[in-house]
Amino acid sequence: MFNLLIQNLQKHITLTDTDVEQISAAMQVKKVRKNQLIIEPPEHCNTEHFISKGCLRLYFLDEQGIEHTLAFATEGWWITDLESFFTGDPAKYHVEALEDGEIFVLKKDKLEELFQTVPALNTYFRKLYQNSIISLNERLLNVISTTADQRYIRFVKKYPALENRLPQYLIASYLGVTPEFLSKIKARMARR
Amino acid sequence: MFNLLIQNLQKHITLTDTDVEQISAAMQVKKVRKNQLIIEPPEHCNTEHFISKGCLRLYFLDEQGIEHTLAFATEGWWITDLESFFTGDPAKYHVEALEDGEIFVLKKDKLEELFQTVPALNTYFRKLYQNSIISLNERLLNVISTTADQRYIRFVKKYPALENRLPQYLIASYLGVTPEFLSKIKARMARR
DNA sequence: CGCGACGTTGATTTGCCTCAACGATTGTGG
DNA sequence: CCACAATCGTTGAGGCAAATCAACGTCGCG
Numbered sequence: 009m010f011n012l013l014i015q016n017l018q019k020h021i022t023l024t025d026t027d028v029e030q031i032s033a034a035m036q037v038k039k040v041r042k043n044q045l046i047i048e049p050p051e052h053c054n055t056e057h058f059i060s061k062g063c064l065r066l067y068f069l070d071e072q073g074i075e076h077t078l079a080f081a082t083e084g085w086w087i088t089d090l091e092s093f094f095t096g097d098p099a100k101y102h103v104e105a106l107e108d109g110e111i112f113v114l115k116k117d118k119l120e121e122l123f124q125t126v127p128a129l130n131t132y133f134r135k136l137y138q139n140s141i142i143s144l145n146e147r148l149l150n151v152i153s154t155t156a157d158q159r160y161i162r163f164v165k166k167y168p169a170l171e172n173r174l175p176q177y178l179i180a181s182y183l184g185v186t187p188e189f190l191s192k193i194k195a196r197m198a199r200r
Numbered sequence: 201m202f203n204l205l206i207q208n209l210q211k212h213i214t215l216t217d218t219d220v221e222q223i224s225a226a227m228q229v230k231k232v233r234k235n236q237l238i239i240e241p242p243e244h245c246n247t248e249h250f251i252s253k254g255c256l257r258l259y260f261l262d263e264q265g266i267e268h269t270l271a272f273a274t275e276g277w278w279i280t281d282l283e284s285f286f287t288g289d290p291a292k293y294h295v296e297a298l299e300d301g302e303i304f305v306l307k308k309d310k311l312e313e314l315f316q317t318v319p320a321l322n323t324y325f326r327k328l329y330q331n332s333i334i335s336l337n338e339r340l341l342n343v344i345s346t347t348a349d350q351r352y353i354r355f356v357k358k359y360p361a362l363e364n365r366l367p368q369y370l371i372a373s374y375l376g377v378t379p380e381f382l383s384k385i386k387a388r389m390a391r392r
Numbered sequence: 393c394g395c396g397a398c399g400t401t402g403a404t405t406t407g408c409c410t411c412a413a414c415g416a417t418t419g420t421g422g
Numbered sequence: 423c424c425a426c427a428a429t430c431g432t433t434g435a436g437g438c439a440a441a442t443c444a445a446c447g448t449c450g451c452g
Contacts, residue, residue, distance in 0.1 A: 076345050091334045130322035137329035142283045144336040149260050151343045152376030153268050184344030
């Protein structure tokens with residue numbers, strides 16, 4: 009059932025059989041359908057989500073009704089509104105399924121228990137978070153130092169699979185441009 | 201000597217006396233002078249830095265020679281090129297002292313040892329990193345969804361102390377605008 | 393004093409947005 | 423099975439935010 013998750017954990021830490029059991033016991037399986045909202049502000053988000061199948065995104069809905077995608081996540085990734093999850097405040101971000109799929113849900117109190125019983129999980133998440141910070145810094149740098157053309161090129165290079173899997177307006181909302189402008193970028197690039 | 205650091209750790213985790221000793225033993229004290237580079241690409245960065253006095257920044261120098269400030273850090277904060285520190289790759293970012301000050305230096309191998317002897321440090325850094333991710337997401341969102349005026353207003357509101365402590369062109373490089381444009385923003389705001 | 397670092401201001405250009413109109417595709421109900 | 427609406431992508435005209443380039447003012451410091 010939880011093979012993908014356990015393998016993922018074992019990339020970073022070593023687990024005993026009882027560790028695996030305890031982790032498995034803490035997880036719930038949930039089917040999600042395309043366009044389903046897993047987290048919807050201002051509800052409180054007290055669950056982490058590991059994706060076993062499908063694709064989800066984390067986005068912010070601003071006052072003008074525009075969606076800004078902060079992250080995509082596919083098989084093997086975690087996704088949640090981290091701030092709401094850890095502070096207990098109302099969520100600011102939406103988490104939405106972009107395809108039919110399946111996720112493993114981990115409630116905050118279960119995770120806190122696991123941090124006690126399986127301390128290596130602290131190390132696991134520390135390492136995951138390290139990598140997130142590195143990516144976020146890179147992305148921030150891209151946004152403030154390059155044009156949309158270059159951001160698009162890098163996106164395609166870095167996530168070739170997502171390029172085909174996602175509609176164009178979602179990629180635009182991730183790059184920080186309007187769908188119209190991304191369309192023009194692609195037209196311009198095709199012209200050479 | 202390491203009071204500020206120990207207090208900071210104890211905000212998130214509890215430490216025994218021997219923990220405190222071991223941590224203290226792993227740290228080195230280093231004086232830094234204004235404009236001094238602590239990390240300079242492409243050298244390898246294998247040290248974490250806790251600031252006991254002064255102010256430093258993390259920045260990227262692009263091909264056109266423009267500096268993009270990713271973070272400021274003052275007393276009580278850690279600063280390093282996280283990617284280089286953990287992967288061992290050459291550094292991409294500069295770390296520069298903006299004032300005369302003092303930092304506590306922690307070498308990577310010492311930190312790895314500490315993670316074994318004081319496992320609670322995993323929890324400590326996990327929590328720090330959580331907070332970093334939350335801030336980075338907010339900042340990313342600001343950059344892609346608001347104008348420079350609003351980013352500046354939020355910066356002043358969030359870091360009123362830094363506003364006075366830093367020259368304006370550094371703030372511009374943090375906000376992702378040119379110094380000229382930030383000057384115009386301030387002039388426009390003063391006019392009302 | 394005189395130089396260099398920092399900030400200001402203005403003219404011009406450019407990247408990207410807004411708005412609007414128009415295909416292409418998909419899916420859905422009659 | 424077709425009609426129709428909804429969704430998504432494309433294209434163009436015009437506008438605004440911010441960059442670029444250049445000149446000038448000011449201050450602190452060797």
